[in-house]
Amino acid sequence: MQKRKNKNKAAHRIMTLELYLMMIPGLLYLIINNYIPMGGLVIAFKQFNYQQGIFGSAWKDPLIGNFTYLFKTQDAVNIIRNTLAYNITFIVLGQILAITIAIMLNFMRGTKNKKIYQTVILIPYLISMIVVAYIVFGFLSTETGLVNKMIVAAGGKKINFYSTKTYWPLIFIVIHLWKGFGYSSIIYYATVIGIDSALYEAAAIDGANVPQQIWHVTLPGLKNTIITLVLMSLGGIMYSDFGLFYQVPMRSTIISDVTDTIDVFVFRALTSMNDVGRSSAAGFIQSIVGFLLVVSVNLIVRKIDKESALF
Amino acid sequence: MKLNLKRVLAIVLALAMCLSLAACGGNGGSEGSKGTEGTKETEAKPGEITNIVMWLPIMFDTPDPQSIEDEVNKYSEERYGIHYDLEFVPLGDYTQKRNMALTGDELDVFWGGGYSMIKNGQLYDITELYEPYKAQLENEEHSEFLPRFQANNYFNGRLYTINYLVDRNHHLSFNMDQEVADKYGIQNMQEISLAELEELFPKMHEDFPDRDVIGPTGTTYILGNMFWTWDPVQDAIGVLPNKGQDDELVLESIFDNEDYINFVTKCEEWYNKGYINPDILSNTNQWAVLLTNHQICGCFDTFGVNNVAGSIRTRVKEVGNWCQSLGGGGYSINANSKHPEKAFEALMLCYTDKDIATVINSGVEGKNYTKNADGTISYPGGSAATSGYGGPTLYWALPGSETANLPLDINGPTYFKDLNDFCLAATMSKGYGFIFDPTPVMDEWTACTNVLNKYYYAMASGAVPVKETLETARAEMKAAGEDKVIAEKQKQLDEWLKNKK
Numbered sequence: 001m002q003k004r005k006n007k008n009k010a011a012h013r014i015m016t017l018e019l020y021l022m023m024i025p026g027l028l029y030l031i032i033n034n035y036i037p038m039g040g041l042v043i044a045f046k047q048f049n050y051q052q053g054i055f056g057s058a059w060k061d062p063l064i065g066n067f068t069y070l071f072k073t074q075d076a077v078n079i080i081r082n083t084l085a086y087n088i089t090f091i092v093l094g095q096i097l098a099i100t101i102a103i104m105l106n107f108m109r110g111t112k113n114k115k116i117y118q119t120v121i122l123i124p125y126l127i128s129m130i131v132v133a134y135i136v137f138g139f140l141s142t143e144t145g146l147v148n149k150m151i152v153a154a155g156g157k158k159i160n161f162y163s164t165k166t167y168w169p170l171i172f173i174v175i176h177l178w179k180g181f182g183y184s185s186i187i188y189y190a191t192v193i194g195i196d197s198a199l200y201e202a203a204a205i206d207g208a209n210v211p212q213q214i215w216h217v218t219l220p221g222l223k224n225t226i227i228t229l230v231l232m233s234l235g236g237i238m239y240s241d242f243g244l245f246y247q248v249p250m251r252s253t254i255i256s257d258v259t260d261t262i263d264v265f266v267f268r269a270l271t272s273m274n275d276v277g278r279s280s281a282a283g284f285i286q287s288i289v290g291f292l293l294v295v296s297v298n299l300i301v302r303k304i305d306k307e308s309a310l311f
Numbered sequence: 312m313k314l315n316l317k318r319v320l321a322i323v324l325a326l327a328m329c330l331s332l333a334a335c336g337g338n339g340g341s342e343g344s345k346g347t348e349g350t351k352e353t354e355a356k357p358g359e360i361t362n363i364v365m366w367l368p369i370m371f372d373t374p375d376p377q378s379i380e381d382e383v384n385k386y387s388e389e390r391y392g393i394h395y396d397l398e399f400v401p402l403g404d405y406t407q408k409r410n411m412a413l414t415g416d417e418l419d420v421f422w423g424g425g426y427s428m429i430k431n432g433q434l435y436d437i438t439e440l441y442e443p444y445k446a447q448l449e450n451e452e453h454s455e456f457l458p459r460f461q462a463n464n465y466f467n468g469r470l471y472t473i474n475y476l477v478d479r480n481h482h483l484s485f486n487m488d489q490e491v492a493d494k495y496g497i498q499n500m501q502e503i504s505l506a507e508l509e510e511l512f513p514k515m516h517e518d519f520p521d522r523d524v525i526g527p528t529g530t531t532y533i534l535g536n537m538f539w540t541w542d543p544v545q546d547a548i549g550v551l552p553n554k555g556q557d558d559e560l561v562l563e564s565i566f567d568n569e570d571y572i573n574f575v576t577k578c579e580e581w582y583n584k585g586y587i588n589p590d591i592l593s594n595t596n597q598w599a600v601l602l603t604n605h606q607i608c609g610c611f612d613t614f615g616v617n618n619v620a621g622s623i624r625t626r627v628k629e630v631g632n633w634c635q636s637l638g639g640g641g642y643s644i645n646a647n648s649k650h651p652e653k654a655f656e657a658l659m660l661c662y663t664d665k666d667i668a669t670v671i672n673s674g675v676e677g678k679n680y681t682k683n684a685d686g687t688i689s690y691p692g693g694s695a696a697t698s699g700y701g702g703p704t705l706y707w708a709l710p711g712s713e714t715a716n717l718p719l720d721i722n723g724p725t726y727f728k729d730l731n732d733f734c735l736a737a738t739m740s741k742g743y744g745f746i747f748d749p750t751p752v753m754d755e756w757t758a759c760t761n762v763l764n765k766y767y768y769a770m771a772s773g774a775v776p777v778k779e780t781l782e783t784a785r786a787e788m789k790a791a792g793e794d795k796v797i798a799e800k801q802k803q804l805d806e807w808l809k810n811k812k
Contacts, residue, residue: 049432050413051646069754072792075761142589162592163774250593252531254769254780269761274410274427278757 041287044280066281075257075265083261086169086245087237090176091230097181099226102188103218107210118189121182129243136175136248162252168259175248176241188225195221227301227308235294238262238286262286361650362394363657365420366409367671368708369399371701378678379700383670390664393657402708416647419654422708424464424472424639426545426746434471435644435651441470444659453662454713456734462744464639473658474641476730477707478615480634480737483538483627487609488602491515492623499623505577508627512586515608524586526598526607531591532771533578535598538613540570540629542740544636544804545747547767548759549797554633555740560808562801564793565767566785575770575777582773591772616729617722632733636742642710661711668711674700680717686724688717745807752799755792762787 039054044066046057060066070076101121108114127135139146140161148158161167199217208216240261249259260268262282270279302309373379380397387393400408405422412418413433428434449458460479464472485508487497495511497503515524528535537543542551549562552570565571581587588594601607602622614624626632644654660667673680673688679700680688688703695701703719706712706727718726749756766784769775 051432069757072754072758075758137590137593141593144590158589160589160592160774162590163769250595252592252769253765254592254775256765265761268764269757274431275757276431 041280041284043277044284046277048276060277066277067285069278070282070285075260078257079260079262079265082258083238083240083263086172086176086261087233087240089173090180091233091237093173093177094180094184094233095226095230097177098184098188099219099222101181101185102192102222103214105185105189106192106218118182118186121185123182124179125183127179129241129247132175132179132243133247133250136171137250140171162250163254165255165258168249168255172244172248172259176244179244184229187229188222191222191225192218224308228310231294231297231301231310234297235290237293238290240264242267358392360388360392360394361653362396363419363650363654364396364398364417365654365657366398366400366405366412366418366422367702368402368405368422368705369701370402370705371696371698373399373700375699379670379674382675383667386664386666386670387657387660391656391660393653393660395657402705413645413647416645416649418645419648419650420642420644420658422642424641424643426466426638426748428643429466429471429639430750433643433646435646435648435655436469436471437473437644437655438468438470440652440655441473444663448662454731456731459739460734463637463746464641465744466639466746472639472641472643473662473710475662475710476713476727476734477640478730478733479637479640480632480734480739481536481538481613481615482624482632483630484612484614484624485609485627486598486602486612486619486622486624488605488607488622490605491519491608494518497623497625499618501623501625502628503625504628509577512581513584516584516586519608522605523588523601523607524609525581526601526610527588527591527594527772528598528610528612529768529771530597531594532768533581533587533591533773534574534611534771536613537767537771538630538635539574541565541568542635542742544742544745544800545638546749546756546760547763548756548793549800551636551740551742554631554738555636555742556738557741560741560804562797562804564785564788564797565763566781566788572777572781575773575781578771578773579775579777580773587773589774592769592774616726616733620721631738632736633738634740634743636740636745638746658710661709662714665714668714669717672702672706672709672712672715673717674698674702682717683720686717687720687722687726689720742804744811745804747800747803749796749799752792752796755795758791759788759793759796762791 043054043057045060045063046054047060047065048054049057052058105114105117108117124132137145140148142148142158142160142162145161147161152158159167161171195218199221200213203213203217240263242263245259245261245264246267249255252259256264263286266279266282269275269282298309298311376397376399380395383395383397387395409418409421409423412421424434448454449461454476456476457474460474461470464470464474485503492498495514512524515522525533527533529537537547540552540554542555543565544551544555544562547565550565550568550571551557551560551562552568578587582589582591596606598607598610598612599619602610609622611627612624618624642658644651644658648654661671662668669676676682678691679698680703681691682688690698690703692698695704702709703717706718713727713731716727718724723729762784765787766780770777770780770784
C-alpha cells in the first residue's frame, strides 16, 4: 500500500515536472522579451548618449527633465483628453455593439446564414488601416468624395473634411466600431453559444419572453467575458490605435487638436527631435498609468464580485 | 488584504506586459561602448585589410550591388588596405534605417549629420583627422565650394561631417510641363516674376481644364522646402527676413514675417480660385509623378543648375539664388565605429582617388554607364531606373562627384564646374555657419516645434483660412514659449557674430 502511494507520488512529480518543462520556452520568451527590456525604462531618466549606451549615459538633470516638456505644451491636455475620451467611448460603444451582434447571431437560424454573416462582419477587421484610410478618403474627399457629392446634390456647400476639426470625433468612432465589431462580437458569441440551452428552456417554461431571456440568462452568462475584455481594454487605455489616428486623417496637421493621441504625438515629436529620452518618457507615463488602471479596476471588481476579478 | 503568491505573480505579469511596450519603444543603444578618446581598437597593421561598412543612398533598383563593391575594392584593397562593404539603402527609409544601425557598431560611414546627432553622441569627431586633407581639397583646383560650405559642419569649433558638392543654395523655380511652357512661349531657365506667373495661372486654368495649375511640391503644400525669402535658421522658430541680408540680424517669428504672410495669403487665393487641388491636404503623390502624368501644369521647386526631362525650369525673380543658414550636412563617421580613422580615410578616398570616386558615383563602366566623346556619360538602358545603379542621377547625395567628374548627358559636360560656380554665386545669408543649440530652452523649443509643424506647412497648402489660422498659430506659439526661444537664439546669434568678426 505504502509502496503504491509512493509510486503515485513519484508519477505525479514527473507529471508536474513535464508541465514545468513545457513552461520553459514560454517563460524564456517572457523573460527575454518582456522582463529584460524593462531595464531600458531608465532611458526615460537619462540624457541618452549613443556612445555611452543606456546604462553609461548620464542621468538627466533634473531627473524628470525628460517629462516636463509633455506638460509645457498646450497639446498635453489635448492628447491626454483625446486618448482617454476616444478609448472610453470605444470601449463602451464597442462592447454594447459587440454584445448586441453576438446575441443577434445567436438568434439567427440556419448554419449557412450564420457562417456567411460571421465572415462578412469579420472582413473589416482584417483590412489594413492604410487601406481603410483610402476607403475613408473615398467618402470624404473634397473633390470626388461620396459625402461631398451628396451634400452638393442636396444643395449644400462642400466640406473640406481634412481641414475641419468638427467631424473627426464622429468619423473615428464610426470607423473604429465598423472595423472592430465583427471580431469582438465573435468572442462574445463563443460565450453565448456556451450557455446551457436548458437555462433558456427553463426560463421559457417559467414564461420569460425573449427580452427577459436575454436579460436574465444571456447577460449574466456573459458577465465574466465582459469584465475580462473591459479590464484588458482598460489596461491599454493610454495606448491608441496608431494606424487609426495617424493614417486615417492623412497626416493632416491642421486638425491635430482632435486627432493627436499620445502615440501619434510621441511619434511626431520623436521624428522631429531625434530625442530618445523624451519619447521614452511619454512611453513610461503610458505604461504606468495603464498598469495602475488595470490594478485599480481589478480591485474594484474584486470588491463587487470576487469571482469575476482577474487576480 | 492578504496577497498570495499567485496574485503577486499575476500583478508582476500584468506590469511586465504593460511596460514591455514602453521599453521596446526606446530600446536602442549598445551598452557601454567606448568613448572617442583613443580607446578604440588599434588600427590595422600594414598589409592588413580593414573592412569598412559604408551606406550609400539609392533611388533606383540596384540588382547587382556586388559588382559595384568588387569594382571599388579592386582599387582600394591593393592601394589602401581598405575593403569597402557597400550597402545600398533606398532614400525613402535611409534615415530610419541609419538611426537603427547607429545603435550598434556595424555601420562606419553614412550620409547625414547635424546638431541632434552631435548632441546624441552619434558622430565621430574628425577635426584633427581632416587637417591633412584640408589643403588638398579646399583649394581652387579641386573645389571652391568646399571651404565655403564646410562652415556649417563645425559645431563649437569641432568638425563632425564632410560636405560634398551639392546646391545647398537654390533658385526657386516654377517648373512647367513642356507642353504648357510651349503654349505660353516660356523658355528653360527663363527669369519670371510672381506677377507674371499670376497672369499665367488663370490662362492655364482655362486652357488645361483637366489639370491642377499648381502642384504640391511638398506633397501637402505647394512650397517644397519652404524656400522663399525668409531664412528659417534651421528650425523656422525665429527667422531672418530678407534672405538674412539686413545690416542688423534680428530674428522674428515666422508668423510675423511679412513675406510668409503674403505668400500664404496668395496660396489661399489660388486655392479658392481652383488652381490648387481641393484635396491637397490628403495628397500622397510626388510632384514629379503628377507632372509626368500631366495632372498638374507646374509646381514650385528648388534647384541648382540641373534639368528634368519633359519639363522646363524657370527662375522666380523675387527669390533669386541664395543660401539659408543650414544645419550640418554631408557624410559622417559612426562614433561607435570599430575603425573610425580607417573609416574616415575610406570616406576621404571618395574625394581624392579618382578611380574610387568614379565607381562610387557612377558604378561599373559598360554595365551601369557608358562614356560619351564629350566627357559626359549615358545610361545604357536609357534611364536611371534601368541602369542598375542610378548613382549619376543622385550626384547630390554622393561624395566626390566632382572628383569623378562624369556628368550625365542631359546636364552637359561642364556640369560639375557649373554647379561649383552656381554654389559660389549664391547670396549667402549672413547667418550662414551659425548653428542654434536649443538645449537651454529645450522644453519650449520642443513645444514650439510641435505648434510650428501644425501650421507652418498647412498654411502653404492654401486649403486653410489664413487670417484665423495665423491668429491661432501666433497665440499657440506664444503660449508654447516662442519669445523665450527666440531670445535665446538671438543671444547665441549675436555672440556668434561677435566672435566671427
